Amino acid sequence: MLQVRAASVLVFGFWVTAVVYSVAGPTEAPAAFDSKTNGFIRQVDFDKGIDQFNENESIASGLGPVYNAESCGACHGNPVAGGISQVTELRAGHNTPTGEFVPAPGGSLINDRATHAAIAEYVPPDETIRTLRTSLNTLGDGFVEAIDDATLRALAAQQADATKGQIAGVVIEVPVLEAPGATRVGRFGWKNQHASLLSFAADAYLNEMGITNRLVPDENTSMGDSVAPYDTVADPEDSPNKPEGMQDIDAFAAFMRATKAPPRDLVRAATAGATAGSAVFDRIGCNICHVRTLTTAPSGTPINGGTLIVPDALGDKIIHPFGDFLLHDVGTGDGIVQNGGPATARLLRTAPLWGLRTRARMMHDGSSLTFADAIQRHGGEAAAVSRRFRTLSAAEKDQLFTFLSSL
Numbered sequence: 001m002l003q004v005r006a007a008s009v010l011v012f013g014f015w016v017t018a019v020v021y022s023v024a025g026p027t028e029a030p031a032a033f034d035s036k037t038n039g040f041i042r043q044v045d046f047d048k049g050i051d052q053f054n055e056n057e058s059i060a061s062g063l064g065p066v067y068n069a070e071s072c073g074a075c076h077g078n079p080v081a082g083g084i085s086q087v088t089e090l091r092a093g094h095n096t097p098t099g100e101f102v103p104a105p106g107g108s109l110i111n112d113r114a115t116h117a118a119i120a121e122y123v124p125p126d127e128t129i130r131t132l133r134t135s136l137n138t139l140g141d142g143f144v145e146a147i148d149d150a151t152l153r154a155l156a157a158q159q160a161d162a163t164k165g166q167i168a169g170v171v172i173e174v175p176v177l178e179a180p181g182a183t184r185v186g187r188f189g190w191k192n193q194h195a196s197l198l199s200f201a202a203d204a205y206l207n208e209m210g211i212t213n214r215l216v217p218d219e220n221t222s223m224g225d226s227v228a229p230y231d232t233v234a235d236p237e238d239s240p241n242k243p244e245g246m247q248d249i250d251a252f253a254a255f256m257r258a259t260k261a262p263p264r265d266l267v268r269a270a271t272a273g274a275t276a277g278s279a280v281f282d283r284i285g286c287n288i289c290h291v292r293t294l295t296t297a298p299s300g301t302p303i304n305g306g307t308l309i310v311p312d313a314l315g316d317k318i319i320h321p322f323g324d325f326l327l328h329d330v331g332t333g334d335g336i337v338q339n340g341g342p343a344t345a346r347l348l349r350t351a352p353l354w355g356l357r358t359r360a361r362m363m364h365d366g367s368s369l370t371f372a373d374a375i376q377r378h379g380g381e382a383a384a385v386s387r388r389f390r391t392l393s394a395a396e397k398d399q400l401f402t403f404l405s406s407l
Contacts (some may be wrong), residue, residue: 026295029143029317031263031354035080039313040137040142040258049255050081052248057209059115062237065227066111066121071251075135075208079358083257084137086361091336092127097223101129101337101345105224106335109207116230121221131334133190134366138231140259141188144325145197146296146303146314149185155324159288167288167381169326170347172340177202177215179305186339187325190364192349193339196304201252205238213238213249243381261319262355269406277403280396282331284388288380289350290322322407323352332363332378346380356407 030038037046044362054073057063068089075087090110091155093103104110104127114120122129153171160168174186177199186192194200194305202215212235213220219231234240239247268274281287299315326349333346340347348364356362361369368374378386 010121024316026316026318029140029261029296029319031140031261031320033080033083033263034138034260037258038142038260040311041254046255049251049258052251053081053255059232060071062211064113064115064149065119065230066208066222068112068208070116070209072209073202076138078131078188080139080257082137082139082256082260084355084359085135086366088131088132088366089135090123090132091124091334093132093336094128096128097114099342101335103337106221108338110249111207111210111222111314119225119227119230121222129335131336132365132367133334134361136188136190137262137352139259139355140257140261140319140321141197141357142259142314143296143317143319144187144263144300144309145195145257145308145323147187147294147325148297148301148303149295150336152185152187152299152325155291156326159324159326163288166286166384167328169289169324169328169350170272170340170344171326172344174308174339175199176305176346179307182305184304186350188350189256189338190334191336191338191340191344192325192327195200196253196308197256198249198253198304198307201249201256203250205252211238211248212236213247214244215249249302257314261321264320265406268402271402271406273399273402274406275403276396277399277401280400282393283369284392285382286375286384288305289324289326289328290353292322293318293320293322295319321352321354323350323354325352326350328382329380330377330382332365333380334364353404353407357405371404372397 021243037043054071056070073081075085077080078085080231091108093101093108105127110121110123156171160281172186172192173183174193174195176182176184176196178372186195186197188194188200202213205211205213206216214236217236296315296317297310299310299312302308327344327347328350329346333348335345337345362374368377375389376386
């Protein structure tokens, strides 16, 4: 069937609406924990990407001087490279008497490790806002990156309309580091602080491993103090002898873009309990924020300030993230402010539930160890959903948990 769509294209600095003709409609995105490419890059290059993702950095390659881990895979590796983990990061800060958030000296991220004891970071007593953040899943994030901004904006509007404002996801625009001056709807990180996987990779390379790069070229401090005496590698430390497009951050972004989406446990999903639990999930309102199905932008759509054209491997793909990639106040906000400004202090991104069965620790801080604990922590916008959960019979709760165990 011939389909006609409108697509915005950047031409000589102006956005122009073009008519795009396609023969087939959207198709299901590939989903599997099989360490195979989704087609964005060749399998041989994907295999190299896994190696780079899991490669341990050293002091000689620029690790630190303050950092959290020696590789991407150290925090993103369950059940395959790019997945989630139990590893957390630590953030801290405080509020002024007028309620303005102030990060800890040197930034809200408190690195857990250092190459020298003299620069080990800590949480000062005055930094009374303190939180742990679990490492996020990156599998399938190429499809998430390819979701059109308009789709996320429409979700926020639909939620507010359907619930008369009780649940209303917040959209924020964040900088695209590889396209200076450009912004895009945020979707990555617990605060939606990034919209591009290249931006995300560059940020994490510095903040989690201490590796400076062309997009984030300045070394972090230790509690606001320079670490220059302990840094022996010239900045930027990320493969400065390689051209743009071939540096480590590019390899990390390409790998994440090429990962398949987390799959369902199809055997469990087909059981009567999971089928009934799916209906309970919808009936109590979990599906309002944990959106089952989204479709990526058409192939050929420019995104990230025009620096990436959505390829066939990622365009017109149907995904089932069980998340809306919007910010919400569900009563568990950590008080930390990042790219979104003061109004986002109590907001957190909806946790996508795809791959949920691979996690033993849930919610942003990893402190909820059962489905019941996680659901009952929901307040704020989700208070009504949590109340409906508490009214379920024991059998209905078991059905819901069976369904969640299939994700």
